[in-house]
Amino acid sequence: MSWVFPPAPQPFLTVAGLTTHFPVRRIYCVGRNYADHAREMGHDPAAEPPFFFHKPASALVQSGSVLPYPPATNDLHYEAELVVALRGGGADLTPDQALDCVYGYAAGNDLTRRDLQAEAKAARRPWDMAKGFDHSAVIGALTPGTIPPDAQITTHLDGKLRQSARLSDMIWPVGALLSHLSRLVTLFPGDLVMSGTPAGVGPMLRGQTCVVQIGELDPAVITLSTE
Numbered sequence: 001m002s003w004v005f006p007p008a009p010q011p012f013l014t015v016a017g018l019t020t021h022f023p024v025r026r027i028y029c030v031g032r033n034y035a036d037h038a039r040e041m042g043h044d045p046a047a048e049p050p051f052f053f054h055k056p057a058s059a060l061v062q063s064g065s066v067l068p069y070p071p072a073t074n075d076l077h078y079e080a081e082l083v084v085a086l087r088g089g090g091a092d093l094t095p096d097q098a099l100d101c102v103y104g105y106a107a108g109n110d111l112t113r114r115d116l117q118a119e120a121k122a123a124r125r126p127w128d129m130a131k132g133f134d135h136s137a138v139i140g141a142l143t144p145g146t147i148p149p150d151a152q153i154t155t156h157l158d159g160k161l162r163q164s165a166r167l168s169d170m171i172w173p174v175g176a177l178l179s180h181l182s183r184l185v186t187l188f189p190g191d192l193v194m195s196g197t198p199a200g201v202g203p204m205l206r207g208q209t210c211v212v213q214i215g216e217l218d219p220a221v222i223t224l225s226t227e
């Protein structure tokens with residue numbers, strides 16, 4: 001087969017301790033999966049099932065990168081999130097079947113243009129331009145296997161603690177999240193799910209460094225350039 005132009009490079013994550021790489025297919029994200037964050041955004045955490053949105057796989061950024069401040073926003077926010085990476089897939093999975101599809105976990109930062117998200121919410125428009133912009137999915141190296149369900153998730157902005165919670169604070173744990181998602185779309189190897197953020201989200205300014213840590217996982221680190 002010949003192409004009109006060369007196909008885009010395959011997005012990937014590195015795997016801690018291995019020289020093989022994890023090819024990324026799609027990036028799903030979950031809204032309001034920690035009760036205290038749902039409340040800080042003005043919602044009742046008990047009121048609704050999980051809901052999902054996308055980032056394009058091309059939005060993936062390797063941890064340790066330095067990025068320019070994104071265009072079209074004056075209110076870029078960090079969101080610390082556990083990232084679930086799938087090596088299997090399927091539709092209509094039970095939570096146990098879904099957990100069998102998991103390859104491993106990573107720390108992630110669901111960068112958000114909060115001002116555009118607020119405009120989209122007010123106008124009842126899609127969130128894509130608030131969530132799926134270039135360089136919006138910062139993800140650290142994958143660690144294969146399981147993660148302790150009560151592992152701590154934190155965000156430090158220029159060394160100052162901004163978010164702190166336990167994974168056990170999630171409203172929908174990983175198996176239930178994946179099960180819900182598998183009733184909406186067929187899941188495939190290479191799919192990632194960013195599983196929601198705890199309370200304490202806030203702005204990230206030019207020149208600042210944001211570090212997301214989850215238990216023993218490799219951190220997800222991003223620095224904004226000063227321009």
Ligand code: MN
Nearest residue numbers: 079110196197
């Ligand atoms: Mn998020």
